[in-house]
Amino acid sequence: MKKIIAVLIALCVLVLLAAGCTAPSAEKPPSKPEAVQDSLGRTVFLEKPPERIVSLMPSKTEKLFALGLGDKIVGVTNMCDYPEELKNREIARVGDAWNLSVEHIVALQPDLVAANWLPEGMDRQLADLGIAVFLYDPASVAEVLEGISRLGKLTGRQEAAQQVVAQLKGELDAIAGRVAKIGGAEKVRVLYLLDEFLWTAGKGTLQDDLLTLAGGINVVESGFWQQLNKEAFLACNPDVILYTFPGGAEFLADPQWQVLPCVREGRIYKLDESLASRPGPRITQGLEQIFSFLYPGR
Amino acid sequence: MRGRRLFFFTALLFLAVVVLIFAMATGAVDIPFKTVLAVLLNRLFSIPAANTDPTMEVIIAQIRLPRVILGFFVGASLAVAGVAFQGLLQNPLADPYTIGVSSGAALGATASMLLLPAAGIGSFYAVPLFGFAGALIALFTVYQLGRVGGRLPVVTVLLAGVVISSFFSALISLSMIAAGEQMRNIFFWLVGGLGFKGWPYVTLISLCFSPGLALLLYKSRDLNLILLGEEEALSLGVEVERTKKIVLVAASLVTAGAVSISGMIGFVGLIVPHAVRILIGPDHRFLFPASVLGGGIFLTITDTFARSVLAPVELPVGIVTAFLGAPFFIFLLRRHREKYRF
Numbered sequence: 325m326k327k328i329i330a331v332l333i334a335l336c337v338l339v340l341l342a343a344g345c346t347a348p349s350a351e352k353p354p355s356k357p358e359a360v361q362d363s364l365g366r367t368v369f370l371e372k373p374p375e376r377i378v379s380l381m382p383s384k385t386e387k388l389f390a391l392g393l394g395d396k397i398v399g400v401t402n403m404c405d406y407p408e409e410l411k412n413r414e415i416a417r418v419g420d421a422w423n424l425s426v427e428h429i430v431a432l433q434p435d436l437v438a439a440n441w442l443p444e445g446m447d448r449q450l451a452d453l454g455i456a457v458f459l460y461d462p463a464s465v466a467e468v469l470e471g472i473s474r475l476g477k478l479t480g481r482q483e484a485a486q487q488v489v490a491q492l493k494g495e496l497d498a499i500a501g502r503v504a505k506i507g508g509a510e511k512v513r514v515l516y517l518l519d520e521f522l523w524t525a526g527k528g529t530l531q532d533d534l535l536t537l538a539g540g541i542n543v544v545e546s547g548f549w550q551q552l553n554k555e556a557f558l559a560c561n562p563d564v565i566l567y568t569f570p571g572g573a574e575f576l577a578d579p580q581w582q583v584l585p586c587v588r589e590g591r592i593y594k595l596d597e598s599l600a601s602r603p604g605p606r607i608t609q610g611l612e613q614i615f616s617f618l619y620p621g622r
Numbered sequence: 623m624r625g626r627r628l629f630f631f632t633a634l635l636f637l638a639v640v641v642l643i644f645a646m647a648t649g650a651v652d653i654p655f656k657t658v659l660a661v662l663l664n665r666l667f668s669i670p671a672a673n674t675d676p677t678m679e680v681i682i683a684q685i686r687l688p689r690v691i692l693g694f695f696v697g698a699s700l701a702v703a704g705v706a707f708q709g710l711l712q713n714p715l716a717d718p719y720t721i722g723v724s725s726g727a728a729l730g731a732t733a734s735m736l737l738l739p740a741a742g743i744g745s746f747y748a749v750p751l752f753g754f755a756g757a758l759i760a761l762f763t764v765y766q767l768g769r770v771g772g773r774l775p776v777v778t779v780l781l782a783g784v785v786i787s788s789f790f791s792a793l794i795s796l797s798m799i800a801a802g803e804q805m806r807n808i809f810f811w812l813v814g815g816l817g818f819k820g821w822p823y824v825t826l827i828s829l830c831f832s833p834g835l836a837l838l839l840y841k842s843r844d845l846n847l848i849l850l851g852e853e854e855a856l857s858l859g860v861e862v863e864r865t866k867k868i869v870l871v872a873a874s875l876v877t878a879g880a881v882s883i884s885g886m887i888g889f890v891g892l893i894v895p896h897a898v899r900i901l902i903g904p905d906h907r908f909l910f911p912a913s914v915l916g917g918g919i920f921l922t923i924t925d926t927f928a929r930s931v932l933a934p935v936e937l938p939v940g941i942v943t944a945f946l947g948a949p950f951f952i953f954l955l956r957r958h959r960e961k962y963r964f
Contacts, residue, residue, distance in 0.1 A: 430685060443810045
């Protein structure tokens with residue numbers, strides 16, 4: 325139970341720590357908002373472009389800034405740390421991963437609340453108060469782009485969204501071009517380590533998608549978040565270990581892991597969480613970082 | 623005794639009103655007491671409120687009020703269930719927790735959150751239904767395991783309760799590992815607490831609480847007679863076995879309502895019944911209503927404390943119930959030791 329809680333918190337922090345935006349696109353008058361589907365299959369529609377947005381995820385905050393909606397944001401979480409502009413502005417903090425204050429959110433009188441996921445009760449509560457809630461929880465890079473374009477439609481920033489998406493696609497293509505030059509035999513087997521309890525990212529996670537796009541092979545083949553036991557961890561013998569948690573280097577320095585060639589040879593790398601596990605507009609930078617660790621100099 | 627009871631009930635009622643108003647005036651967002659009072663009077667008695675900020679009105683009427691009422695109901699539910707279990711099993715250690723009914727309700731609720739969304743069914747109203755089913759299964763198992771030769775000895779019932787509790791907790795942990803996408807929802811719910819719960823949850827808990835309490839009150843006289851001795855009760859025309867079953871099922875229903883909404887909140891069902899028993903004696907006709915007020919007041923205070931002491935971060939209310947409850951209980955026990963009767 326404790327481990328589950330630990331990993332959940334770790335995951336949350338991971339998700340929350342990420343994201344970034346490309347340079348804010350030029351201010352353009354917003355066009356008409358369109359109805360979009362959210363992750364739960366619900367249709368969300370705003371009568372007019374939002375004026376007061378509360379973002380409950382760092383990645384959403386970055387996306388909103390990337391769409392030029394930074395000045396419409398009235399509330400963010402304690403984890404929202406990018407762009408730098410956030411630090412200079414008086415902006416309400418409405419809580420963190422497990423402690424969101426509904427009272428605070430409602431007091432900000434938002435016309436849109438954007439998040440990846442909310443506890444069912446809170447989602448219902450906001451809906452009952454007539455506040456539009458947009459939940460979108462990307463589990464792949466393609467879905468990150470899709471999320472940006474839906475957020476653009478929802479807020480009447482279609483054009484800005486298209487620009488951001490086009491730029492990200494360009495960056496993805498560039499990396500794909502470099503990946504294409506890696507021969508099948510050279511492909512690196514990777515383990516994405518989330519914490520010292522050996523929780524790892526398996527199939528169906530954003531992290532797995534990033535590994536694949538960077539030309540790596542995820543050694544964890546089962547789905548979602550998987551906790552390996554020590555034996556399985558040693559047996560999967562990856563070529564590279566990527567980790568995101570503080571203290572990862574000390575953890576892997578433990579003598580019991582020295583039997584792993586990648587640990588002995590120092591093929592263990594710390595990823596910048598806010599890039600490589602935050603499903604926001606800086607995701608391509610995270611991908612770039614992963615690629616450079618898997619295939620240095622390529 | 624009568625005068626004492628009258629005083630006691632008046633005091634409890636007064637305290638309940640004070641505590642509820644105090645809870646309403648406390649929250650993450652600072653709202654002047656005047657505004658809170660104005661909105662409350664407006665909602666309750668349609669007294670027109672002079673130009674209050676509509677946002678503040680929403681916070682008070684749609685967020686704080688349902689939460690405070692829900693807390694009162696949850697506390698009342700757990701306390702009433704505690705009285706019923708303690709009385710019927712004649713066991714001072716019985717409460718929804720120790721006899722496994724809480725774990726049963728929790729397992730049922732977990733199952734509904736795990737299975738129903740996968741089948742594409744909304745789980746809102748199903749959670750307490752499944753919780754009730756789980757509570758009944760736990761109760762039945764404990765009853766069967768704990769029975770020795772047609773009697774329910776204290777020791778075997780408690781042992782059976784502990785065993786069932788751990789077994790069900792293990793099942794809950796197991797299902798969380800298998801939960802995948804639903805894990806977040808289940809986790810959030812298990813941690814417990816009354817946050818993020820609006821008016822629909824108040825409806826939900828009152829659907830469990832009202833019939834449960836009504837049954838318990840209806841059977842409270844028979845319950846008193848049974849406690850004097852089953853033989854005597856039988857000779858006075860009480861259907862002993864039937865009454866026992868009704869009381870157990872009603873207490874499980876009330877427990878299920880509370881647990882499926884707020885997760886596992888300990889201690890309330892144990893100490894409030896004792897406190898009330900110490901103060902007004904063992905007559906269930908008065909014990910039930912008194913524990914409604916006592917449990918409600920207790921959980922309202924602890925929840926207010928939980929959400930304000932480290933605001934905006936909320937403490938799990940279960941920590942606070944144990945923290946405030948244990949010393950209070952010891953105090954009562956020491957002062958009233960000689961008067962304590964079952």
